[in-house]
Structure formats: structure tokens, C-alpha cells
Amino acid sequence: MNPAKLLERLLQLIPVMLGVSAIVFIMMLVTPGDPVDIMLGEQQATPEQRQALRKDMGLDLLAPQRFVHFLQNAAVGNFGISYFHRRPVIEVIMERLPATIELTLAALVIGLVIAVPLGVLAAVRKNTWMDRLATVGSLLGISMPGFWFGLLLMMLFGVWMQWLPISGRSDLASQVPVVTHFLTVDALLALNFTVFRSAMGHLAMPALTLGLPMAAVLMRVTRGSMLEVLQQDYVTFAQAKGLTRQRVLFSHALKNALIPTVTMAALEVGSLLGGSMIVETVFGWPGLGRVVVESIFTRNYPLIQAAILLYALTYVLVNFLADLLYTQLNPRVRL
Amino acid sequence: MSEASESPLRLSWRRFMADRFAVAAAGVVILFVLTALFAPWISPQDPNDSDLLRRLQPPVWMEGGEWAYALGCDALGRDLLSRIIHGTRISIFIGAAVVLIATGLGIVTGLLSGYLGGWVDSVISRVVDILLAFPYLLFAIGLMAMMGPGLQNIIIALAYKEWVIPCRLVRGETLALRSVEYVEAARAVGASPRYIMLREILPNILSPVIVVSTIRMAHVIILEASLSFLGIGVQPPTASWGSLVADGRSFIWDAWWISTFSGFAILILVLAINVASQGLRDAFDPRLQ
Numbered sequence: 001m002n003p004a005k006l007l008e009r010l011l012q013l014i015p016v017m018l019g020v021s022a023i024v025f026i027m028m029l030v031t032p033g034d035p036v037d038i039m040l041g042e043q044q045a046t047p048e049q050r051q052a053l054r055k056d057m058g059l060d061l062l063a064p065q066r067f068v069h070f071l072q073n074a075a076v077g078n079f080g081i082s083y084f085h086r087r088p089v090i091e092v093i094m095e096r097l098p099a100t101i102e103l104t105l106a107a108l109v110i111g112l113v114i115a116v117p118l119g120v121l122a123a124v125r126k127n128t129w130m131d132r133l134a135t136v137g138s139l140l141g142i143s144m145p146g147f148w149f150g151l152l153l154m155m156l157f158g159v160w161m162q163w164l165p166i167s168g169r170s171d172l173a174s175q176v177p178v179v180t181h182f183l184t185v186d187a188l189l190a191l192n193f194t195v196f197r198s199a200m201g202h203l204a205m206p207a208l209t210l211g212l213p214m215a216a217v218l219m220r221v222t223r224g225s226m227l228e229v230l231q232q233d234y235v236t237f238a239q240a241k242g243l244t245r246q247r248v249l250f251s252h253a254l255k256n257a258l259i260p261t262v263t264m265a266a267l268e269v270g271s272l273l274g275g276s277m278i279v280e281t282v283f284g285w286p287g288l289g290r291v292v293v294e295s296i297f298t299r300n301y302p303l304i305q306a307a308i309l310l311y312a313l314t315y316v317l318v319n320f321l322a323d324l325l326y327t328q329l330n331p332r333v334r335l
Numbered sequence: 336m337s338e339a340s341e342s343p344l345r346l347s348w349r350r351f352m353a354d355r356f357a358v359a360a361a362g363v364v365i366l367f368v369l370t371a372l373f374a375p376w377i378s379p380q381d382p383n384d385s386d387l388l389r390r391l392q393p394p395v396w397m398e399g400g401e402w403a404y405a406l407g408c409d410a411l412g413r414d415l416l417s418r419i420i421h422g423t424r425i426s427i428f429i430g431a432a433v434v435l436i437a438t439g440l441g442i443v444t445g446l447l448s449g450y451l452g453g454w455v456d457s458v459i460s461r462v463v464d465i466l467l468a469f470p471y472l473l474f475a476i477g478l479m480a481m482m483g484p485g486l487q488n489i490i491i492a493l494a495y496k497e498w499v500i501p502c503r504l505v506r507g508e509t510l511a512l513r514s515v516e517y518v519e520a521a522r523a524v525g526a527s528p529r530y531i532m533l534r535e536i537l538p539n540i541l542s543p544v545i546v547v548s549t550i551r552m553a554h555v556i557i558l559e560a561s562l563s564f565l566g567i568g569v570q571p572p573t574a575s576w577g578s579l580v581a582d583g584r585s586f587i588w589d590a591w592w593i594s595t596f597s598g599f600a601i602l603i604l605v606l607a608i609n610v611a612s613q614g615l616r617d618a619f620d621p622r623l624q
Contacts, residue, residue: 144605295480
């Protein structure tokens with residue numbers, strides 16, 4: 001893609017991002033309850049103090065003015081004070097974000113590692129028992145409510161077999177220096193395998209809960225695109241040239257068949273972000289998703305607002321990158 | 336009768352009936368619908384009747400279980416089976432309501448957007464783009480945080496985003512049909528846009544719309560259960576499958592049945608809807624198989 005086209009596509013993101021911000025702003029604007037009351041909580045305050053606080057929070061301005069303020073502040077990462085934590089929202093988010101990213105990446109890896117080989121196998125052995133088994137498996141995967149699947153794993157591996165810890169991240173986190181904020185990576189960097197084992201043990205069930213439904217979706221996509229690619233002339237030609245089956249499958253067919261899989265994986269990041277709220281709640285994973293859910297009950301609106309905005313903007317960017325990747329991998333698509 | 340002389344609808348129906356899995360799945364879905372309709376008459380106990388003497392009573396096949404409380408009891412001694420049966424109502428009602436509202440809205444906006452084009456299309460498409468930018472569950476959580484829990488609010492929260500899916504589908508199909516001969520012909524004889532949209536285009540795009548709405552119903556049911564599981568959906572004491580699973584969470588050590596059976600009900604219904612809608616899709620359009 002030439003730079004002019006790229007710039008044009010980037011500019012097209014701006015109205016969407018503005019729209020997203022507007023919706024998030026309106027959501028909080030029409031939320032019942034006076035922010036000043038929520039902020040003050042049990043504390044007593046004189047009308048003058050309340051008025052000062054109101055002015056401080058910019059609540060005395062008109063809605064459009066408040067929206068401009070909101071955008072200006074959001075642009076520099078200022079999302080106000082988290083009512084519950086009594087600290088800037090952005091601090092709380094930055095503290096919790098690495099755990100969520102670690103979980104999401106682990107789920108993405110699990111999804112791809114399961115989906116790609118199974119999808120290829122199901123396509124190559126189309127209409128055999130293996131294909132049917134994979135189809136049934138993926139149907140189960142997309143029909144399974146994540147929170148229930150998580151609880152089943154917990155009962156099976158945590159309560160019954162007692163192989164894995166049932167909640168939290170790891171109590172040994174303080175034993176390794178913080179480098180990447182991903183506990184599994186930090187433990188590896190410090191060559192501390194006790195901590196690494198503990199971190200992986202805590203990560204296993206939440207990542208599996210989040211990753212398996214995605215594997216189901218990606219497997220269907222891989223199977224479909226592999227079937228399509230296998231019918232193409234160049235694959236027939238490669239076979240006719242006398243190349244080995246492995247060679248044809250892996251270096252000719254798979255490379256092209258993976259394009260839709262990669263695109264779909266990027267699109268699935270949206271459901272991973274949503275799903276992480278459920279999974280983090282089930283497993284007590286100390287990520288952003290869990291704070292958002294807790295914030296609903298403490299009416300901690302600034303944090304909810306910031307998290308929704310952050311997630312939605314991430315999603316827009318990931319979709320944009322997926323589009324770019326798709327065009328790069330598949331030269332026939334011209335934007 | 337040869338296939339060519341059959342009406343498309345009859346042909347689809349015959350293809351669907353030949354798919355044994357899909358028919359069985361549709362049977363399961365119908366069973367759930369009947370359960371929802373007749374819940375008060377078929378549940379063995381009152382779902383909200385608590386009896387602390389039966390606190391965490393196990394299912395009938397375990398020691399201490401009895402037939403009157405076949406699947407055991409929850410922490411308040413309420414009959415789990417009766418609560419699951421009543422929970423069917425919530426899932427099916429919310430699933431159907433959200434999909435109906437969303438499909439209706441999606442058809443109207445999609446037809447207008449695809450047929451009229453111009454600024455109408457631009458406005459609708461921008462709104463769709465913006466709504467698509469929000470991860471679904473997150474958007475619903477945001478709306479529920481704002482509106483507060485409750486049955487009506489869940490329907491609103493889910494429908495707010497759900498209509499985008501039928502809208503995009505209808506828009507695409509309408510664009511494709513706008514210049515086919517019979518639509519051109521209707522335009523040439525002076526038919527109004529309204530007539531063309533509703534009488535010429537809509538009947539011809541209904542089958543993909545029906546297929547997609549049945550698939551979406553499965554998604555909506557899972558979303559409602561997720562909201563109720565998080566505690567921001569249907570409120571106690573009303574039994575919803577999601578909140579039943581959540582109730583059982585604190586007792587996975589000594590009363591595994593509460594979460595297990597409630598979640599199993601969700602899995603079976605959603606699975607049946609998914610299988611049936613795949614059969615429906617294959618029957619309407621065998622090329623997609």
C-alpha cells in the first residue's frame with residue numbers, strides 16, 4: 001500500500017474514534033446519580049464545598065464544553081480520579097493492564113496453537129471421523145458459556161484433582177524483579193523457575209477458558225480457507241510437479257490459507273477483551289476486567305468510562321492493523 | 336414431484352427435514368420453549384420457596400437426595416430443578432425479544448441504507464461503524480452500569496448493539512438487489528420506493544435474515560447469562576441461568592451441582608440453537624455448505 005492510501009485510511013479512523021468517545025461520554029452523562037455525591041461518599045460537606053468540588057470536576061460547564069474537556073483530558077491520559085481507589089484512574093489502569101494483556105496474549109496463543117493444526121487436519125481429512133470430531137468440538141466451543149467452562153475447569157483441576165491453583169495470579173510475584181510486568185516473562189528473565197511454574201500454573205486455567213472458544217472459531221475459519229486453497233490451480237500444479245504432500249500442504253497451501261485465520265484472530269481480540277472481564281472475575285485474576293466489573297458495584301464511573309474508551313480504541317486499532325495485514329499478505333486485495 | 340417444480344420454500348423445508356441432526360436440535364429447542372411456557376405447571380416445587388433444612392441438599396442419586404428435589408438444592412434450600420426450569424423463561428424471553436427488536440430495526444435501517452443510498456446511507460453506516468468498534472459484552476456492561484440491572488434494561492442494552500448485525504446484512508443484500516431486473520421493472524412502472532423495498536426486495540432477502548437471527552439468538556442468550564452471572568443482569572430472587580451459576584460459585588467445594596447443572600442447561604439450549612440454525616442455513620442455501 002502506498003503512503004497516501006495509508007494516510008487516508010488512518011484519517012478515516014478519526015471520525016470513528018470521535019464517535020466512540022462521544023458515545024462513552026454520553027453514556028456517563030446520562031448516568032443517574034450526582035458524581036459529587038458518589039465522590040464524597042459518606043463524608044459531610046457544606047454547600048460551598050460541594051460547589052467548589054463541582055467546579056473542580058468541571059461539572060458546572062455545558063455538555064459540549066464538558067465533551068471538549070473530556071477529549072482534551074483523555075488525549076493526555078487524564079481520566080479523573082478513581083472514586084474508589086482515591087487515585088488517578090490512569091494509575092489504576094496502568095497497574096492492572098499488564099495482567100490483562102498477559103492473559104489475553106496467552107489465550108491468543110492457545111487459540112492459534114489449537115486451531116491451526118486441527119483446522120488443517122479437518123480440511124485435509126475432510127468428511128472423515130477426524131473432521132466430524134473437530135466440527136463437533138468447535139460447535140461445543142462456540143456454544144459454551146465462558147464463565148461456566150471456567151468453573152468446570154476449576155472444579156476439575158482445582159477442587160477435584162488439586163493440580164492447579166483456583167484463583168489469583170501468583171503469591172511469589174515479589175521474588176522476581178519487574179521488567180516486562182508479565183509475571184511469566186519476568187520469572188523466565190530472572191531464571192527463577194519456581195516463580196515461573198507458579199505463574200504458569202495460575203495462568204493456565206484462565207487462559208484456557210478464554211482461548212478455547214476462540215480456538216473453536218479459528219478452527220472453522222482455518223478449515224474453510226484450507227479447503228478453498230486446496231482446490232486452487234497452483235496447489236494442483238504443485239502436486240503435479242511431484243512435490244511431496246507435506247511440501248505442498250505446508251509451504252504452498254497453508255501460507256495462503258492462514259490469511260483469513262490471522263485476520264479473524266485479530267477481530268476476535270474484541271471478544272477476548274470482553275471475555276477477559278468474565279474470566280478475570282471467575283478466577284480472581286487481578287487485571288483490568290475485574291476492576292471494571294467491581295467498579296460497577298462501587299459506582300466508580302470514571303474508571304468504567306476510561307476502560308470502555310481504552311478497550312474500544314484498542315479494538316479499532318487492532319481491526320485497522322488486521323486490515324493492513326490482510327492487504328499485505330494478500331496482494332490481490334487492493335484497498 | 337421433481338425439485339424444479341417445487342416452490343423454494345417447500346424445497347428448503349424438505350432439505351431441512353432431511354437433516355436429522357438439525358431436526359433433532361430443533362426438537363430440543365421446541366422442548367425448551369415449551370418448558371418456558373409451562374414452567375409453573377411442570378416445575379416440581381416453587382422456585383423461590385426456601386427451606387433451610389434442605390440447604391445444599393444433593394441430587395437424588397447421591398446420599399441424602401430425594402426425588403422431590405431431583406437435582407438437589409441451593410444454599411437457601413430452594414429446588415435447583417425448579418429454578419432451572421423457571422430460568423428457561425428468562426433466557427428464551429430475552430433471547431427472542433432482543434433478536435426480534437434488533438431484526439426489525441436492522442431490516443428497516445438496512446433497507447433504507449441500501450436502497451436510498453446518499454446521506455441516509457452515510458449516516459447509518461457511520462453509526463454502524465462506531466457501534467462495531469465496541470466489544471459487545473463491554474458495551475452491554477457499560478450500558479447496564481448506567482441504567483442499572485433489570486429485565487427491561489438487559490433487553491435495551493443488548494438490542495442497542497445487536498441491530499447492527501441484521502442492518503449490515505440487509506444493507507448488503509439490498510445493494511445487490513437494487514439493480515436486478517425485477518426491481519428495475521417495478522421502478523419503471525412507477526412503484527414507490529416503499530413498495531419496492533417492502534414488496535420486491537424484502538421477501539427475497541428474508542432467508543439469510545432468518546438464518547442470521549437464529550444464530551444471533553444463541554449469542555444473545557450467552558450474553559444475557561454472562562450479565563446475570565456478573566450480577567448486573569436479572570436480579571434475585573428471580574432465577575436466571577447466569578445468576579444460578581454465579582450462586583453456585585461459592586459452593587464448588589461442597590455443592591458442585593448448582594453451577595454444573597445450571598450451566599449445562601445454557602450449553603444444551605445454545606448448542607441446539609446453533610445446530611438447528613446451521614441446518615436452516617444449509618437448507619436455504621446449499622451452496623454455503
